[in-house]
Amino acid sequence: MSRMQNVVIDSVKTVLGWVPERWLPGGTPDPLIMRRGAVGRQVSRLDGPIKVGGQARFAAEVAMENMCYASLLHSPITRGRMRHLDTSAAEAAPGVILVMTHRNMPRLDIIPLVSVTNLGAVGASALPIMQDTEIRYNGQVVALVLAETQEQADHAASLIQIDYETAGARTHFEAAKATARTPASVLIEKNHTVVGNAEYELAQSPFQVDNIYRTPGHNHNAIELHAVTVAWDGDTLEVHDASQMISGSAAALAKLFGLKKEQVRVLSPFVGGGFGGKGMWDHQVVAVAAARIAGRPVRLVLSRDGVYRIVGGRTPTEQRVALAADAGGNLTALIHTGHSVMPPYSACPEQYTLTGRALYRSKSYAFVQHHLDLDIVPNTYMRAPGESVGTFALESAIDELAHEMGIDPIELRLRNEPETHPLSGTPFSQRALVQAYREGAERFGWARRQATPGTQRDGEWLIGMGCATGSFPYARMPGASASIRLTREGRAIVSCSAQDMGMGTSTVQIQHAADRLGLPMEAIVFEMGDSALPTTPMAGGSSQTVSIAAAIAAAAEKLSGELLRLAGNSSPLAGLRAGEVRMIDQKLVSIEDPSRTESFQQILARASRDEISVSAAGSAPLEMLKFAMHSLSANFCEVRVSEVTGEVRVSRMLGSFDCGAILNPKTATSQFKGGMIMGIGLALTEETLFDERSGRIMNATLADYHIPSHLDVPDIDVMWTGVPDPRSPLGARGIGEIGITGVAAAIANAVFNATGRRVRDLPITLDKLL
Amino acid sequence: MTPFSYRRPASSMDASALAALKGHKLLGGGTNLVDLMRKGVEHPTTLVDVTALSSEIIEMEGGGLLIGAAARNSAVAAHPLVRAHYPMLSRAILAGASAQIRNMATVAGNLLQRTRCAYFNDPAASRCNKRQPGSGCDALEGFNRYHAILGGSPGCIATHPSDMCVALMALDAQIHLAGSAGTRIVPLADFYRLPGDSPHLETTMEIGELITAVEIPASAMGQRSAYRKVRDRASYAFALVSVAAGVSMQDGTIEDIRLAFGGIAPRPWRALQAEAALRGGPATPEAMAAAMDAELAVARPAAGNAFKVELLKRTTAAVLLELTGDRS
DSSP: OOHHHHHHHHHHHHHHHHSOGGGSTTSSOOGGGGOOSSTTSOOOOTTHHHHHTTOSOOGGGOOOTTOEEEEEEEOSSSSEEEEEEEOHHHHHSTTEEEEEOTTTSOOOOOOOBOBTTBTTOOBSBOSOSSOSSEEOSTTOEEEEEEESSHHHHHHHHHTOEEEEEEOOOOOOHHHHGGGOBOOSEETTEESSEEESOHHHHHHHSSEEEEEEEEEOOBOOOOSSOOEEEEEEETTEEEEEEOOSOHHHHHHHHHHHTTOOGGGEEEEOSOOSOOTTOOSBOHHHHHHHHHHHHHTSOEEEEOOHHHHHHHSOOBOOEEEEEEEEEOTTSOEEEEEEEEEEEOOTTBOOOOOTTTTHHHHOOOSOEEEEEEEEOOSSSOOOOOSSTTHHHHHHHHHHHHHHHHHHHTOOHHHHHHHTOOSSOTTTOOOBSOOOHHHHHHHHHHHHTGGGOOSSTTOOEETTEEEEEEEEEEEEEOOOOSOOEEEEEEETTSOEEEEOOOOOSSSOHHHHHHHHHHHHHTOOGGGEEEEOSBTTSSOOOOSOTTOHHHHHHHHHHHHHHHHHHHHHHHHOTTSTTTTOOGGGEEEETTEEEESSOTTSEEEHHHHHHHTTOSEEEEEEEOOOOTHHHHSBOEEEEEEEEEEEEETTTOOEEEEEEEEEEEOBOOSOHHHHHHHHHHHHHHHHIIIIIOOOOEETTTTEESOOSTTTSOOOOGGGOOOEEEEEOOOOOTTSGGGBOOOSSGGGTTHHHHHHHHHHHHHSOOOOBSSOOGGGGO | OOOOEEEOOSSHHHHHHHHTSTTEEEESSOTTHHHHHHHTSOOOSEEEEOTTSOOOEEEOTTSOEEEETTOBHHHHHHOHHHHHHOHHHHHHHHTSSOHHHHHHOBHHHHHHOOOOOTTTTOTTTOOOTTTSTTSOOSSSSSOOTTSOSSSOBTTBOOOOOOSHHHHHHHTTOEEEEEETTEEEEEEGGGTBOOOTTOTTOOBOOOTTOEEEEEEEOOOGGGTSEEEEEEOSSSSSSOOSEEEEEEEEEETTEEEEEEEEEESSSSSOEEOHHHHHHHTTSBOOHHHHHHHHHHHTTTOOOOTTTTHHHHHHHHHHHHHHHHHHSOOO
16 A cells, blocks of 8 residues: 555556567466357356255354353443453353453564455454453453353353443544545555646636535455364374465464464365455454363354444445546546545445546546545445445446436447557457447347436336446456376366355356366366365456466366376377367377377386476556456346335346456356346445444344345346456456446436436435435 | 153143143144244244144124134135135235145244344354344444334334234234133234343233134224235245235225334334324325324334335335225
C-alpha cells in the first residue's frame, strides 16, 4: 500500500512494454485452447455424490480419539479493558478441561496481513489474539473453554465473570470522515488518479449527473460455519480447517507457534462456501493454543453469532459518481470517489473505484478512495470486494445519464466502449462486451423495454427492465506449483494444495489434466486440500483455476521432457525436445510429424520404470501487467414493484458473460447464478445492522440478516460469448466473482424504469419506494 | 445454555402442576424457546414437554372449531375444515416462518412466542425492560423497523411476531386455559397485555395455567376473508405489517367486518375503531381511508418505522377493496 509499491509496479509495467509479446506467458496461446476434449464438457462435480451421500468429512466432522470441545466468549463492549476476570465458576463446572484467557494463552506474535505484496500472508486481522486485557472491537474473543461436550463448554463459558471498564469507541461512519486516511495505492493500482480536469469538464458539459450512492455493511453467511479440528502429536500439528488459503495458513501457524513448516499440516478437502470469509481468523489460533495446553485434540465450531462477531464482513461505502457527456453521448468526465471503513489492522481496501478505471473511454477522469478508522471486527474480502458495490454506483450513474440524455442505456455504454485500456493505453487481451450486450439484449427481449418509467403495469405491480455492466479483473497468482506422477498403467496423480469451496476446482482440474496429459478423465486422480502437497496460492481474486492450470501445464511440459529423456535414442521420438511434442491418447506425439510417436507405457516399460514423477511451478503471471484483462458481463433484469406496498420482486434475470473460454458449462453456470443471487441480496435484502451507539452488530442470525430466500430468486438465465482469451492458460479468465458485479445496478435501474424512483442507497427496501 | 431437566406429563393437570413450579417452562415445538435458551434469554431449570397433550382439531356442535394446544402449525394450516371455513387462518399460518419451523411449532407455542426485538434477544450487551424490568430500552432510539406504532409504551415498543394470531384475533378466537383453580375461557382480545410500565408481563395467564385449546366460533366472515403480509423478503421474514380481514356484504354496503393487524403492536391488533367506522357503510376508498385515519390517530411511530403508518393504510385499503369488489 506504499508509494514505493506504485513505483515498483509502474517500473515493471514500463519494462514489460519493451518486451516482445511472444517472450511472455500467454505470448503464444495455450495449445489446449484449440484442442479441447474433456475441457469445455458439461461435467457434474465429481465430489457431488459423496457430499450428498454424507461421506465427505468437513472440518467439524473429522473424528479424533480423546477429542474435546471448545466454546468462545466474546466481548460485549467495543473499547476498553477487562478490569476483573473471574473464571473460577467456569473452571468448576462439569466436564471443563481448560479455561483459556489472556492469562494463560501463549504469548504469540501478530499474523501478517494478506496483501498483494506479501502473497504468502494469510492474516485477516493484525490485532493481538488474547494477549492482554484490552478490548479493541465488539465481539472480540476474550476466553475459550474446553470441555468434554459442546454443551458443557457452552455452559461453562457463560459462567465466566468479567468486569469491563469501557472507553470511548469510534463507531460513527460520518464522524470518522474528519480523520479519513488516503492510501497511496489500492491493491496494485495507484489510488488517487487524475486524467485531465474532470471537475472542469463536469461543469462545462451539456449533460451531467453527480450523485452519492451508499451501500451498507454485509456479513459472511457461508452455509458451513467456520470450524477447526486440531491435534498436536509431539511437535507436529494437524489442523483440519475450513479454509480457502491452505498453504499460507500452515506457514502462518508454523511461524506463530515456532515450528518448521513441515511440522504443520493443514487439511481442507471440503469447504462449505468461502466467498472471501474462510481465511485465517482468531478461532484457528486459539484452538491450536488450547489443544497444546490441554494436550488433547480440540474441535472448535463458531456459532452463527460467533461468525458475525469475529469474522469481518464487507465495509459500508459512500461513493460519489459524477459523469458528464457531450451532445453525442461521449463521456467527458468520469469521477468516482468515496469513503469506506478500513482500520489499520484490516487487509481489505474494498477497491470500488477500480471498475471505472477500465470500463469507459472518457475525456477526463478522477478517482480516489478514503479510508475510515472505526473500532470494528476487521472488514474483509467478500465476493468481488470493490467491484460488487463499485459497479452499483458507477452503473446506476450511467443509467441516470442515459435517462437524462434520452439515450438507450446500452447504446450509451457502446458509444463509450474503449479500444484499449482507457487510462494506460495497454491493449486488452480479449474483450467482447459489445457482443455480450447484443446477444444478451436479444435473448432477454430488451427491445420490449419502455424507455419512459412507470408505463408498464400488471394490476398493482409496476414492471420495469434494467441493465448494467459487471466487471472483475483477471488475476493469476504467482507461486503456484503442482506435481504429476504418471504410472505405467496409464494413471496420473496430479497434486497441489488447492482449495475447493464448492466451485468445482477438482472437477475442472481433472478435465484440464486429462487434456493436458492425453489421458481419459477416469485415469486422473487430483489430490488437493492438503498443505503437504505442492503449494498453490489461496482461492481468491477469481484466480485459482488459471493459477493451478499454469502450474499443471508447467509440470506437464517437464513430464514430456522426462519421458523423452527416458525414451532414449531407440525411440521414434529420439532427438525431440519437450516443446516439440504433445501428449495425446496416452502417447507422446511429434507436433511436426505425428507418425513419430510412442506410448507412455512403452517408454516406461523399456526404461523398466513403474512410474515417473515431476513437479514444477507456473510461470510468472506477467500477462497481467502486459495486457488489460477483465472478465465482463452484461446483466439484464426485470422487476415488479407493488404500487401499494413498495415491495420489489425480481421476475427475470439474464447474465451475459464475457470471461474467456468456459471450461465446464455446468460448474460455470452455478458460479454465475450463485453470484447473481448474491447480487439480489446486495440489491434488495442484505444489510448488517451495526448499532453506531454501541459498535455492536444487532442482526447476527440468519433470521434477521436477510439473504435472499428461494422465493426471492427467479429463474435465472445465463449465457456467454465463450471467446477464448489468447493470453491466459486454457483461454480462461476468472468466473467466481464476476456474477455478483453489476447486478445491484441492473436491479436498481429496473426499479427506476418501473417506478420512476431512483434509489441510491442499498438495500432497496420497500419503505424507500412508498 | 444452562443445563435443564426434562419432563413429559401425561395430562394437562399434571402439566399445570409442573408449570406452577419455579424455573419450569412449558415446551411446545421449541422453535422459539430453545433459541432463547441458547441466547441466554431464558434459563429454565426444567422443560415440561406438553406436545403429548391434545393436538386434535374437531368441529364443534353448531359450527366452530376446537384446536388442541399441541396441534402443529402445519397441521392446522392444512386441515380441510380450516381451509374450507377459515382460509384466512390457513394463509396466515403459511405466511409465517418456514415449512420446517411450521412442522415443529404448536398452536399454543405460537400464541406464547416472544418478541424478536434484537435488543430483547441480546442479553450479553443490550438493555431491555421486557427481559430485565427497569434496565431501559435500547430499541427506542435504535433499530426499530420491526417495532410497534400502536400500543407501545415509553418502556417497550416490541411487537408480537405471530401471523397466526392476527387471523385468530380477526376470527374472535377464544383461549381455553387450565390451571389449579380449574379451567376458564378467555377471549384472545383479552389474552395479551399491553406493555405499559410492565412489559415483562405479556399475557393474562395465571401462574400454573396452560393453554389447552383454541376455539374459533362459526362465522360468516371466515370465508370472504384474506391475509396479506408485507415483509422485507418474499418469505421467511417477520411482518412489517400484516392485515387479516373478513367481510360480509349486503347490497353494496359492508354488513359486517373483522379487521386485525400484525407487525405493528405488542399484540395482534384488532382494529375496532376502523371496523366500527366501516360497518354499515359503503366500501369506498374514501371510507377506508377515513376508517384507517381514525384507527391510526393514536399511532406513535419511532424513527425507524414511521413508514408503517402509510404502509398499513395502503395495505388495508388494497385488501378491503379486493374483498369488497365485485366478484361476478
